Amino acid sequence: MEFDFSGSNIQGRERGLQRFFEIVPGATSWMILVGMTILAFCEPLVAAVIIIAFDLYWLLRLLYMTLFLILSYFRLSMEKGTDWMKKAKELDQPGELCLKDIVHLVIIPVSKETQEVIAPGIKSFIQGAFPSKQVLVVIALEERAGQEVKEGVKKTQEVYRRDFLDLLVAIHPDGIQGEAKVKGANTTFAAKRAAEYFLEKDIPFEKVVASCFDADTVIDSDYFAALTYYYMASPERERASFQPVPVYNNNIWEAPGITRVLETGSSFFQLIEATNPEKLVTFSSHSMSFKALVDIGYWPVDMISDDSAIFWKAFIHYDGKYRVVPMYTTLSMDAVVAENWWKTVVNVYKQKRRWAWGVENFPIIMRAFLKNKKISFFNKMRYLFKLFEGHIAWATWAFLLTFIGWLPAIFAGREFTHTVFYYSAPRIAGTIFHLASFSLITSIILSICLLPKSREKHPVLMRIGYAFQWLLVPFTVIFLSALPALDAQTRLMLGKYMTFWVTDKKRK
């Protein structure tokens, strides 16, 4: 279906629908939080019953996710030593798709990242098993970037150009009509430049796999080989995105505890999601067929959440016949680190709010789904429920579990305080939280396993310290996860639209 995947420049009924669906997520989250608070005050017994039912649901969901986190982690570990190149070669189909014909396009958007941030990633492309001469790197440089950044890009191009099929720099001018100051506009501009390049060189788009990486992305040595294999092995490969597991290991040892815990949580979430490809949506750095990218009209140029929006755009364009293939390989990015602890916290908050701004997809998808008659109702509901419930849970669960869940006991009147329920509810909640600690312990163990080697003198002590940082979870989930999500939904609800903000990432 042809659909303009955008929330702006729409008029009339479409505008009204867009605004209505923008209000729905924030209004739902606030209704849950305020409604439960009022209920706890007016009808503490009813509120307590709901809270216990919710706590149990949360526990089972947590254990369910932990189980698949473990399974996913084991699969990731098992596939670590796979010779992807060999496996890809076995899939060679002469005359159709051969390994030697595959070209990887890597687009790296740069706005304020210096050479120190970009260079390690580009170097990692060369060091992989896949021949870098089959890789086209395009640095998507914002025209408004500072002189130091521009010089860094230029130097990077000079140093590494010969190692690749080519290394282009596409300077994205400011103020192109219809564009917002977002990453998608920059990467789209670069992708169009790459398309011209492929046309010039007579490289068919079907044989190009496009990856859009954050500037700090460092890939595993087998990343392109694995991606090539997954691409070649996938039926209807042009209707699929390929999602690796992002980890934030580049500077993990320099990052403060809260950042480590949060970023590891994001990696875990992606590992769990990988076990559910039916509902998987692209996130952060990922890859897809270049032909599909061109067909759907590249990334949205006026949306912040381009990483997930590109999936939805393709999903609607291909009438639901588009999917995400999970790849059991990692690519590493930088954890948020600023000049000091407080600035890091502020940056983490802003980064999570930007991620949570992915809720901007909801009204557009709703409009598209209302129009699209080819996607089955079941499929629409399945994806919509996951998207909607995911965002609402993100913004409300932590508050329900930590604050609102205890309100019935606080607001309880004499009538309620003299019931068995008043005494048993906290004990049941306590037992549920104790059982949930199994999940926390699992997370601690797996997070330690995922850590890279420390360059510090006492790596064992560092890891023990890291384990204790998980005690920060209650703080981080409330203030650096739920609160920014609620903030993002509230902004969308009130029509206070966000602009793209580049996260500070520093390395020693």
Added chain:
Amino acid sequence: MQFLRKAVFYIFLIIYLIACPLILLYAVGYIYKPGTKEGFVKTGLISVATVPSGAKIYLNKSRYTQKSPAVIPELIPGSYSLKIFLKGHKEWIRTVRVEPEKATVFDKVILLPDRLRSKEVLHGKFRDIISVPGTDFLVLARSEKIDDILAYNIKSNKAWPLLKSGMLFGGGEALSYFTEKESPYIIFCVKSPAGNKFLRVELAENKEAPAEDITKFFPTEPSRVFWHASSPKDIFSYQKGSLNRIDLDSGQVYKKYIKNVKGFGLSENALYVLANDNKLVKMDYDKKDRKILIDETTMNTFLFRGNDFYKIYPLGQEIFLFWGERGGLLTNNAPYNLEGEGIKGVSVNLQFDRAVLFKNDRVGVLDLSAEEISGEAIKPVKIKWIYKNAKNIEQVFWAHEASHVLFRDGNKVFLAGAFEDSGFSLNSIFDVADGSSIVYSDKTGEAYCLFQSPGSLFASGIVPKKDIIEMPSVDTGQDKGKKYNGV
């Protein structure tokens, strides 16, 4: 993986659908009892919390594994013998009725030591003690003379003369005094050769001029004086059916600030005035924002006796108590007339919506929190007499979060559990010197008394200090302007 995920999802869904109702049933008190006809039986529980904590709990002679505080769940409805025992303390034994789905709560049990230990905290020859409720102070009198009175800080254990030597009215006889809850001020009426004088004293150590002659602010001698701890320089005096307002900051006296007054009470921001026409009006200190809370039709006008003055206590959900000069106690809800006469003192605790009152021969409590049952009609307010047949009750104090009442009957001091959560206990604690008062401080959990008159000040621990949670006190205090007994 996809299949496994779906399979596990459905397993978890089934677990949830089965476990959730079972857990909720357990939460409300249902347990599975093999052998019973229904299978599932409704249970109740007993919750016990004591001060001091760590007491052993026996239920029908079986010892419960946990020590207090403890919750004993899954009890089949019926009667149980509950014994709480802590070494060195008096046993606490009750027959307890457990009802289905209900919690029988004893969370305010005070375990008194076998032998209550008293320690001398201030050596001297004191004849009486004055309570300054809700503060860290009490006042000690060596004689009737105003310059023979000491202030005492119960926390720092320091005493100092109330008046500096050579100050106002030295040698004058203290006739009566006025205090207000949580206010560190005390107003004395002092007999001097020039007539009765009013002395306002701040209870503070190292204060240059703690005393101030405020006689000129009273056009005629007031029968009652009121102020609120939050604005101690805004004083109201009652004289012959009118209220005067005194602004000590500006030195202004607003004579007959409110006329035709039959009753009066005040809170931090509001004045409550019962007019001669039996209307209760709420207003701010500047007489603005007037709101009629009770009109003359609400309460039978015959309930208010002729020219009696009524002290008004606002509490609960728009419930008021009216305590008349002749000891009548009225309220604005049925049955309106709580006690016809003889009430000597009323003390209200707004935090727990409770009131304690006493007559010569009995002590009673009102629990207005129990009336606040949403969605139901308010039950009639009723005084529960917790102690009768006394000789002469003269003082009553709230203790341990308004669960107990400490009172003095003549020279005998008693501690009574006033409500269900305290188990309605009654213990004689000690005897004090004839005619001397006592003071109980919820801040220290200690009762202060004189065992001999004249004699030293002693403190007896009733509630262990570690178990005291300091909460903002909202006890409105007792009778103001009473005769200065024993001095």
